[in-house]
Amino acid sequence: MNQSNNRRSFLKKTTAMLGAFSANSIFNELHAAEWDNLEKTYHGRDAVEMASNEDYWAVIQQGYSASTAPIVMLNNGGVSPSPIVVQQAVERFNQMTNLGPSYFMWQILDQGRENLRESLAKLGGCSPEEIAINRNATEALVTVIYGLDLQRGDEVIGSHQDYPNMMQAWKQREMREGIVYKQLDFEFPIEDDEQIVRAYQNAISPKTKIIHVTHVVNWTGQIMPVQKIARMAHQKGIEVIVDGAHSYGLLEFNIPDLEGDYFGTSLHKYLSAPIGSGMLWVKKEKISKVWPLICAGDPKSGDIRKFENLGTRSFPIEQGIGEAINFHNAIGTKRKEERVRYLKDYWATKALEIPKLKLHTSLKKEYSCALACISIDGLSPSEIYSQLIKLGKIQTSPIALGKLNVVRISPHVYTKISDLDKLVECLSKISKG
DSSP, rough: HHHHHHHHHHHHHHHHOTTTTTTTTTTHHHTTTHHHHHHHHHOOOOOOHTTTOOHHHHHHTOOOOGGGGSSSBBBBBOOOOOOOHHHHHHHHHHHTTTTTHHHHHHHHIIGGGHHHHHHHHHHHHGGGGGEEEEHHHHHHHHHHHHHSSOOOOOOEOOOOOOOHHHHHHHHHHHHHHHEEEEEOOOOSSSOOHHHHHHHHHHHHTTTEEEEEEEEBOOTOOOOOHHHHHHHHHHTOOEEEEETTTTTTTSSSGGGGGGOSSHHOOOOHHOOOOOOSSEEEEEGGGGGSSOOOSOOOTTTTTGGGGGOOOSSSSHHHHHHHHHHHHHHHHHHHHHHHHHHHHHHHHHHHHHHHSSEEHHHEOOOOOTTSSEEEEEEEETTHHHHHHHHHHHHHHHHHEEEEETTTTEEEEEETTOOOOOHHHHHHHHHHHHOOO
């Protein structure tokens, strides 16, 4: 076969391979047969019942290289490791790209974006025409924060427990444009939806235009009553921005059912997509009113794709998202949610028996899932963090935020029960000094 035929054959194969949603997906290559048999074995089992089935989850764990890492990774609330299939997809697409970037990026890989958009929308229970693919929750939410028309004196209500990048974006608008940024201060855990809703309601004035709310609070894992807040806000003509960085790909919900107007998330947390991937959802009728962060056409267009212009970007990372969706769907959102909640409850319940240790997260399922945080009397977060590294090579996240001085612990589906037993053992030793 001559060189020309070789090249045509190669391009045909790469085109057929393109996209995680084809028969040639890496997930199908590595997992389909085994996981199909696994699903047949456990078909119809309740998700809560399956949460403690270690035989099932042992198979899932094998899909992550992180399950055999030399450290115990319990900071999945920061960035989750990707499954092996996702890593391989990014590597494969990166190698393909570097055979001829301007061709393979724009003519081959870019053609897979619409299938990806549809799959993300299906997972979010919304229209593909409301989904933009980007790099993280910060980019998604700042696009909206900077893109909304607000006038001097208009008010925005957020909280001191929102994510710093979003708070700083609002503060920048306050400094530059004279909007008023109000911040509530919560002491979590709170196990009363109405108390939270009232806090936002009581902060509203005739000048309030926006409420910014975090679905799952990054610091403590508190699940916020977003739908109730949004309904209250809409009755007063106020729009709602939802930070879903820690909820999409973990909790079972449809984005429109939250009843917000805008929603941004990172895909490299509990969806386990490639590091540096995210998503923006904008209610269809709101798209045209939001200015894009980087303009490449009509800024008042009603096409959600106007928010995807970044110039040259990482197509391999973008296309790797598809394999993460395959991996996620093979487990199922509800099953994943219940497993991760089970893991959090497993270690947290045991940790409550440790002297001098305090849990700062509710154990009621309505108010937490993956993230929980602890403190130990007499020790700073950094001291606890350092001791966990020293004693057990356990990676967590120390947090010092106002009155909140805690260590955040966040397992994932690849986390082993033995890892959590080690965590509890180390916490017990640390508390004893």
